[in-house]
Amino acid sequence: MGKKCLDYIQELNDYLDGELDEQLCGEIEKHIGQCENCRIMVDTLRQTVTLCREGRPEKLPAALEAKLGNLLRQRWEKKFGR
Numbered sequence: 001m002g003k004k005c006l007d008y009i010q011e012l013n014d015y016l017d018g019e020l021d022e023q024l025c026g027e028i029e030k031h032i033g034q035c036e037n038c039r040i041m042v043d044t045l046r047q048t049v050t051l052c053r054e055g056r057p058e059k060l061p062a063a064l065e066a067k068l069g070n071l072l073r074q075r076w077e078k079k080f081g082r
């Protein structure tokens with residue numbers, strides 16, 4: 001409760017890695033079910049993570065995360081901001 005969508009970004013990384021505990025995982029899945037923004041985020045992250053893994057077996061670099069945050073914000077504004 002009280003979490004903003006963007007607060008989920010960090011957890012979503014782990015969620016996609018399958019490293020979250022079940023309770024938190026369920027929380028995120030529930031939120032994704034209710035929130036189209038975060039569904040888009042998951043799709044984008046999933047693609048990004050896949051790309052990252054093909055390149056190198058590491059977690060998202062901070063710079064990429066920031067870039068991703070901007071990208072998502074732009075998407076959200078495009079979708080909801082007019």
Ligand SMILES: [Zn+2]
Pocket residue numbers: 004005031035036037038
């Ligand atoms: Zn959300």
